[in-house]
Amino acid sequence: MSNISPLNVITNLKSVAIWMHNVIKAYESGAIPKKTASALSKRTLKKFSKYIPNPEERENYDKLLDLFSSLSTVDRADGNFEKFYLGSLKEELDTLLESLEVA
Numbered sequence: 001m002s003n004i005s006p007l008n009v010i011t012n013l014k015s016v017a018i019w020m021h022n023v024i025k026a027y028e029s030g031a032i033p034k035k036t037a038s039a040l041s042k043r044t045l046k047k048f049s050k051y052i053p054n055p056e057e058r059e060n061y062d063k064l065l066d067l068f069s070s071l072s073t074v075d076r077a078d079g080n081f082e083k084f085y086l087g088s089l090k091e092e093l094d095t096l097l098e099s100l101e102v103a
Helices: 013-029 034-048 058-071 079-102
Strands: none
Touching (some): 013 034
């Protein structure tokens, strides 16, 4: 079993994006089941939705919120769609992380 748990304190967008990436990697490696990945995401999404971004973070916050919503429903994806779904999420997270590195 993995040591991934919901984020308790959210202080910046980069740490949240990295956490999401780690959840996806843990799920893909079999360290956590699909339902656990979804449940962790739902709990952390509740906390993240209360985070108040500064004006410079607003656009990336909205993107990350959308990605969070997608990750929290990973338990509904199956087969080839699941592979596409996770690949798309990782690609979007990588792009977001790159933009957060520049900011």
